[in-house]
Amino acid sequence: MPADVLVVGAGPAALAIAAALLEQGLTVEALAAADPEAPWANTYGIWGPEVDAQGLEALLGHRWSDTRSDFGAALTPGAVEPGVVAHGIDYGLFDKTRLQQHWLEQCRAGGLRWHRGLAAAIRHGALQSTVTTQEGLELSARLVVDASGHQPVFVQRPDDGPVAGQAAYGVVGTFSAPPVQPGQFVLMDYRCDHLTPEERLEPPTFLYAMDLGGGVFFVEETSLALAPPVPYDTLKQRLQRRLAHRGVQVLDVQHEEFCLFPMNLPLPDLGQQVVGFGGAASMVHPASGYMVGSLLRRAPDLAAAIAAGLRTPGLESASVARLAWAALWPLELRRKHALYRFGLEKLMRFPEAQLRAFFANFFAMPTAQWYGFLTNTLPLQQLIAAMLRLFVTAPWGVRWGLIEPRGRELALLGRLLWP
Structure with a gap:
């Protein structure tokens, strides 16, 4: 008998949906290109209230209450010092x-059965689909969930x-002096005093x-995002110049992190017979880049809907x-996805000074608004x-950047009405 569901992938999205499907009492098999026990390369951050709501705070390795950003600008509402905004959320x-x-x-515990191999082809029948691997293995299930990442196999x-x-690009290690204050988390440090005037015309980056x-x-x-x-x-x-400008040197590198993921992917074809989840389903938040929450x-x-259908x-x-x-x-x-993509399209063209002004204004909004915006809640x-409030309270330079008609923004905004 074919399984109820075959999950393709072994990353966070694949394990999350497989566990949820098993919780529904379905029979689930999974196809992994590599050892599903292999350590994950990247780190995953989350706001404290998000993980608390799931009762999973014990899975955190670190948690900070002193959370802030530095936009290197004049005093902003709620600033604890010039340019610095304390976020007030863990x-x-x-x-x-x-x-x-x-x-x-x-x-x-749910009885998941793992298979190893690279998915190569899929054929659909009325009541099941069959995945063939490059090694010639055939796996059948009533439904296939592709959770293989941002460049999915089938979606x-x-x-x-x-x-x-x-x-x-990141470094975990020891330094000649603390790069941030002890016990502190910095979401965004947009200060650019280590760059030349010419370099400030290049795409902005932050710490x-x-x-x-x-x-x-x-x-x-x-x-933030760039194409x-x-x-x-x-x-x-x-990064090296930023640290050196503040008299900080890297003494020992324990880990280097190279991270790249798409921010503005369009939604998949919602009529296809393979169901996506995670990056394969364009679930990265187009404005913040978060996905684990x-x-x-x-x-x-999703698991409940699949179980009901099956x-x-x-x-x-x-x-x-x-x-x-x-x-x-x-x-x-x-519709929310369309709004976020519209906003990102605007921000990708903001120069350094305009972007700093935008974020200083963004985090001056009530906490519930900017937090809900970043978490898509x-x-x-x-x-x-929230977006209208942000526009009304923004400096004129930011407002013009938000309304200036360029590129495909109107088409993206049109999807608010016709997603």
């Missing part, structure tokens, strides 16, 4: 091994123009940094997939209200 970094094992243990999405990537304790810090130079993305060599050189919130709802007598696999896609991307979320009407 931020956490997952212990990625603990997070991975949390999901793997749920999968083992199809339209070509919607240039894809903007958020790139980052994302945190104290990991025991004299160890994580510092990462990050670009094509900022090269790693540029990010590394900027969304995985935690949305996996149970338990409906005589319902064909294509119809189950349509129900699943509708649960993952309901109309309101599709505001209802649509409240999201629109």
